[in-house]
Amino acid sequence: MGSTKHHSLSGNAWELARRQHGVVARRQLLALGLTPQMVQHRLSKGRLHRIDRGIYTVGRPELTRRGRWTAAVLSCGGRAALSHASAAALWGFGAESTAWIEVSVPFPSPRRRAGIWVHRRPGLRAEDVVVEAGIPVTTPVRTLVDQAWRLGDIRLERSVNEADRLELIDPEALLAALARFPGQRGVRQLRGLLADRTFRFTDSELERRFLPIAAGAGLGAPQTQQELNGYRTDFYWPDLGLVVETDGLRYHRTPAQQARDRLRDQAHTAAGLANLRFTHQQIRYEPTSVAGTLRATVEQIRRGEERHRGGRGGP
Known part of the structure; x- marks a missing residue:
């Protein structure tokens, strides 16, 4: 009976890791029913590999790009989401810096994390976050607003056009959605671009x-x-x-x-x-x-x- 339960727990952990690009959090393993001793045993046997405090890879230590994104989000807490340039890269309409993975959290996050740029954003709403490819990430609209102030006109226009080509946004719907972000940095740039007669459709x-x-x-x-x-x-x-x-x-x-x-x-x-x-x-x-x-x-x-x-x- 114990062996059956043990295999069931291991199977659940493997399935979770498969959905999350090979990454799991300690809190998730405990929620599945594993004890702290079970987690430690798997670490000692090389079935889990620690990559950050409370964050592990399952089976092998190497991570794909999406695995690294998942690990960064999991390390920042349960309501964290991939955001800014990293979110744009996941959605396919922007490039990501090789130095940082950007994550937004709606709560204070005092601990600094190597290689992760944490944006503390109390105003981040649940409707601004979705799960794409198994990763919590800001929506395309939220991501474009977050990125707009960083990009010059040409790069911003390219991002909006690419998001449209991928059928992630509609330019006119995006313009209407900007009313949801009063005072947000980036809204002015996007509104100016979308209202400009020189804006080009894909x-x-x-x-x-x-x-x-x-x-x-x-x-x-x-x-x-x-x-x-x-x-x-x-x-x-x-x-x-x-x-x-x-x-x-x-x-x-x-x-x-x-x-x-x-x-x-x-x-x-x-x-x-x-x-x-x-x-x-x-x-x-x-x-x-x-x-x-x-x-x-x-x-x-x-x-x-x-x-x-x-x-x-x-x-």
């Missing part, structure tokens, strides 16, 4: 904006991201022979990019296709004009088809 956001405009102009659903004439196209209507490209670049196009755009447009024209290109500025702020251009182009295509059919049917 390709995914442009697609979401453009497709309703095209539908309102009477076009059906296009093929997207298709290889055509040696180039990947944004939108293609094969029944109309119409290609539409949208400029989703975050920054000004380089001469090399402009030259490639011309070659792409020329290849489509040489293949007998109608070819339109809209900027993100037009799609975001001039949708009526975009829709009008689409309607006029479709009408011209259809008139050309009618003339072609009439010519073939003549004497």
Whole structure:
């Protein structure tokens, strides 16, 4: 009976470690039913490896990047969360310093921890923290607010665009959410960026904006991201022979990019296709004009088809 219980406790500990990237806290092991003597026995046998006070790896001492993040959060207490640059790195829209892992706690944390930058934040709310990949972490919105004051305009715009591309945030929803953080450092920078007419959508956001405009102009659903004439196209209507490209670049196009755009447009024209290109500025702020251009182009295509059919049917 004792042996069965022992194996059950060990199995539970292993399962916990698997979910937490090979890391467990002493308090968690005790909560599972292990005694302090059991924990010490596993340490002496090399089944647990101490990496910080009350924090262990299970089975082997090496840690992955996510294991290190987990260990840092666990070492800071039960309500701690990965935050700032480390959270941005976990979410995939920012780079992390190699010197520190950043963790936020909503309570005083007097003990200094090697390699961990602890942010003491009494105002950190439960709704600002989620569990991603088994790690408590600040939400994408909270993370962008925390990071905004540190980043220059270009890096901040890149982070927002990447978060949008990963479908973690929507730029307009992010702008609305900033009202939840009055007086928070970083809000002003984000609000200025999102309200700025120079802010550029990612390709995914442009697609979401453009497709309703095209539908309102009477076009059906296009093929997207298709290889055509040696180039990947944004939108293609094969029944109309119409290609539409949208400029989703975050920054000004380089001469090399402009030259490639011309070659792409020329290849489509040489293949007998109608070819339109809209900027993100037009799609975001001039949708009526975009829709009008689409309607006029479709009408011209259809008139050309009618003339072609009439010519073939003549004497």
